[in-house]
Amino acid sequence: MKQLNICIAGLGNVGSALIQSIEDNNKFHFEDRSIKINILGISAKDKNKKRKFNINNYKWFDDPKAMILIDDCHVIIELIGQEKGISYELIEMALNKNKHVVTGNKALIANHGKKLFDLANKNSVALSYEAAVAGGIPIIKTLKNTLNLDKINKISGILNGTTNYILTKMQEDNMSFDEVLKIAKDKGFTSDQESKLDIGGYDAAHKLTILSTLCFKSNLNFKNNYIEGISNIKVEDINYAEKLGYKIKLISEACIIEDKISNFTSPKLIKKSNPLASVDNALNAINIETFHLENLFLEGEGAGGKPTANSVLSDLYDISQNEKFDNLGFKIDKLQDYEKYSTENIINSYYLRIMTDDKPGVLSSITNFFSEFNISVKKILQLPENSDVDKPIPIIITTHSIQKEKLSNVIKKIESLEFVKEKVTVLAIHDN
Numbered sequence: 001m002k003q004l005n006i007c008i009a010g011l012g013n014v015g016s017a018l019i020q021s022i023e024d025n026n027k028f029h030f031e032d033r034s035i036k037i038n039i040l041g042i043s044a045k046d047k048n049k050k051r052k053f054n055i056n057n058y059k060w061f062d063d064p065k066a067m068i069l070i071d072d073c074h075v076i077i078e079l080i081g082q083e084k085g086i087s088y089e090l091i092e093m094a095l096n097k098n099k100h101v102v103t104g105n106k107a108l109i110a111n112h113g114k115k116l117f118d119l120a121n122k123n124s125v126a127l128s129y130e131a132a133v134a135g136g137i138p139i140i141k142t143l144k145n146t147l148n149l150d151k152i153n154k155i156s157g158i159l160n161g162t163t164n165y166i167l168t169k170m171q172e173d174n175m176s177f178d179e180v181l182k183i184a185k186d187k188g189f190t191s192d193q194e195s196k197l198d199i200g201g202y203d204a205a206h207k208l209t210i211l212s213t214l215c216f217k218s219n220l221n222f223k224n225n226y227i228e229g230i231s232n233i234k235v236e237d238i239n240y241a242e243k244l245g246y247k248i249k250l251i252s253e254a255c256i257i258e259d260k261i262s263n264f265t266s267p268k269l270i271k272k273s274n275p276l277a278s279v280d281n282a283l284n285a286i287n288i289e290t291f292h293l294e295n296l297f298l299e300g301e302g303a304g305g306k307p308t309a310n311s312v313l314s315d316l317y318d319i320s321q322n323e324k325f326d327n328l329g330f331k332i333d334k335l336q337d338y339e340k341y342s343t344e345n346i347i348n349s350y351y352l353r354i355m356t357d358d359k360p361g362v363l364s365s366i367t368n369f370f371s372e373f374n375i376s377v378k379k380i381l382q383l384p385e386n387s388d389v390d391k392p393i394p395i396i397i398t399t400h401s402i403q404k405e406k407l408s409n410v411i412k413k414i415e416s417l418e419f420v421k422e423k424v425t426v427l428a429i430h431d432n
């Protein structure tokens with residue numbers, strides 16, 4: 001029986017679920033696997049806050065860093081979630097004191113991971129982060145342990161549950177973005193502070209940074225991301241996309257193109273027949289294309305205390321079983337700096353919504369630009385919506401694959417037409 005002594009900093013959604021799970025499972029389920037988890041200390045900001053477990057069963061620390069000084073503590077679990085600040089100080093100090101660290105903190109790993117992985121490597125300790133990407137989906141171990149001899153060509157997926165919930169609800173209930181965001185906040189899916197990271201696409205991009213490092217050995221560099229959030233998505237676009245056989249999802253995808261890294265998080269139209277289109281509500285999913293596997297599709301709960309606590313537990317189990325810790329699945333000196341692939345070079349097909357006056361000749365003027373720039377149009381939908389002639393009407397155009405730069409030039413021309421009434425809405429179409 002291995003006994004793992006741990007201290008937990010952060011007793012919110014994940015920290016509390018972790019303690020409850022250890023309390024429920026230690027005696028039977030964990031012992032069957034020859035592991036006993038012993039909690040030596042807990043810490044959070046407010047000792048008097050009501051918790052889902054009895055804090056008097058554990059030793060309380062006002063300062064989480066003081067727990068590192070407990071000699072027989074093997075693992076510090078960081079579940080506070082600051083991008084730097086106390087979270088970084090705690091992890092850095094723990095690694096320096098040769099303690100293993102488990103964290104769910106994607107923002108911190110994506111922005112400062114390189115330095116911390118170097119430190120963990122130098123001190124031969126674990127810095128484990130299964131909980132940092134896609135909550136309960138075991139994507140980190142799949143990449144590190146199962147696909148480690150495979151060559152990964154592309155990784156893509158839905159990595160943020162809140163935005164997926166919002167887009168699903170907008171579609172199902174025909175509600176505006178603002179209306180659904182309010183419901184998401186009321187239900188506690190996201191807070192004012194978190195929603196900026198969620199809706200802006202940053203949370204998904206933090207996770208993508210970690211995934212692309214594991215897939216392509218790219219140095220952890222958050223600046224390599226192209227990020228576009230969902231706040232400009234209109235329910236009209238969701239409805240028009242549906243008429244064309246698509247759903248709109250916030251898709252994150254990473255691959256290497258011409259020796260450069262392409263890390264993209266943006267809302268995209270996705271064919272209803274694509275498995276990612278059926279991933280609804282707060283679920284997450286990841287598709288991996290490799291040398292050996294055409295598509296490896298993993299779907300599950302991407303957030304929530306219980307699923308994420310399971311990822312922490314799986315890291316703890318790994319720590320209890322190993323003596324050597326390959327935190328990235330490859331030697332850290334193999335990390336390389338990639339140049340960022342220019343967004344203007346990306347080739348994609350696109351959806352455009354052009355709001356115009358309802359008068360003769362409008363459509364032909366617009367399509368003439370497409371011919372002039374040699375862009376092949378796939379479909380056109382002209383949908384007069386109202387009887388009010390003074391109100392603009394939408395023209396929906398989908399294109400075949402085209403370089404973004406070329407499309408941007410056409411859009412500039414279209415927007416300069418006097419009968420085009422607002423900025424053209426442009427969304428990429430997920431082709432594979």
Ligand SMILES: NC(=O)c1ccc[n+]([C@@H]2O[C@H](COP(=O)([O-])OP(=O)(O)OC[C@H]3O[C@@H](n4cnc5c(N)ncnc54)[C@H](OP(=O)(O)O)[C@@H]3O)[C@@H](O)[C@H]2O)c1
Pocket residue numbers: 009010011012013014015043044045046047049064078079080081082086104105106131132133134135302303304305308
């Ligand atoms: N929630 C999820 O579904 C999920 C999924 C995957 C990954 N994660 C990651 O897991 C981590 C924890 O997330 P969470 O949802 O559990 O967060 P949370 O509910 O906001 O909990 C944060 C905890 O940190 C404590 N804390 C804040 N400042 C502190 C300080 N200066 N010193 C000590 N403790 C401090 C808070 O104390 P009080 O309780 O006293 O306020 C709280 O217990 C984050 O990195 C998050 O990104 C979360």
